[in-house]
Amino acid sequence: MAQNMRTLVASGYAAGHYATTYARTMSTPEPFEQVLCDELLSRLHSKASILDLGCGVGLPYDAYFSKKGGVVTGIDLSEKHIVHARKNVAGATFLVGDFFSKEIKGTFDAIVSFYALFHIPRTEHTKLFAHMHSLLKKNGLILITLGVDSMKLSVNKDFAGAPMAWSSYAAEKNKKLVQAAGFEILIAAEDYRTERHLWLLAKKK
Numbered sequence: 001m002a003q004n005m006r007t008l009v010a011s012g013y014a015a016g017h018y019a020t021t022y023a024r025t026m027s028t029p030e031p032f033e034q035v036l037c038d039e040l041l042s043r044l045h046s047k048a049s050i051l052d053l054g055c056g057v058g059l060p061y062d063a064y065f066s067k068k069g070g071v072v073t074g075i076d077l078s079e080k081h082i083v084h085a086r087k088n089v090a091g092a093t094f095l096v097g098d099f100f101s102k103e104i105k106g107t108f109d110a111i112v113s114f115y116a117l118f119h120i121p122r123t124e125h126t127k128l129f130a131h132m133h134s135l136l137k138k139n140g141l142i143l144i145t146l147g148v149d150s151m152k153l154s155v156n157k158d159f160a161g162a163p164m165a166w167s168s169y170a171a172e173k174n175k176k177l178v179q180a181a182g183f184e185i186l187i188a189a190e191d192y193r194t195e196r197h198l199w200l201l202a203k204k205k
């Protein structure tokens with residue numbers, strides 16, 4: 001199922017028109033998101049290195065972190081999105097690849113990931129949190145969104161014009177998995193604006 005889901009997600013973003021339907025064009029996150037991005041930034045030194053997993057077109061988050069002095073590296077499996085990201089955020093580095101790509105070199109002060117981690121099977125989430133832990137410097141931080149409902153696999157046949165898939169554990173289990181991977185949760189907030197998402201700000205122990 002893991003490979004099937006990856007193929008479906010990759011081909012969905014390649015064939016669909018996510019970038020023009022959903023991706024945002026502003027360089028400032030929405031107020032709820034900005035509070036959490038600012039919480040992250042307030043705990044980092046200026047010029048902190050920030051890795052964005054599933055960065056999409058780089059807007060608004062990578063543009064915002066870059067503007068605030070962050071040295072941003074974004075990675076996304078969609079080449080199409082990375083083409084936009086490189087135009088949208090000139091000061092950042094963008095790579096085409098999977099969350100686990102070997103192209104991600106070195107360690108980071110922070111890792112962010114918004115609305116992306118639920119695109120791999122939930123059975124891989126433990127491995128992914130461990131991977132994030134290994135990519136962080138001492139006391140490194142993560143700011144990520146996860147799902148709030150348990151869904152082994154959810155497929156939408158028409159997400160921005162193409163099939164798309166999601167997979168998630170429920171919020172409480174997600175928090176436990178992040179803690180078990182060696183993180184201390186600093187802030188957990190559930191976002192009910194349009195869709196439901198769990199936002200976690202956590203620190204590497």
Ligand SMILES: C[S@@+](CC[C@H](N)C(=O)[O-])C[C@H]1O[C@@H](n2cnc3c(N)ncnc32)[C@H](O)[C@@H]1O
Nearest residue numbers: 013054055056076077078098099114115116119
């Ligand atoms: C809903 S979009 C969110 C993009 C961006 N983070 C944002 O919030 O605007 C999800 C992104 O995750 C990327 N993605 C999905 N699975 C991925 C994977 N296994 N590795 C890297 N990127 C992935 C997709 O290509 C897509 O750009």
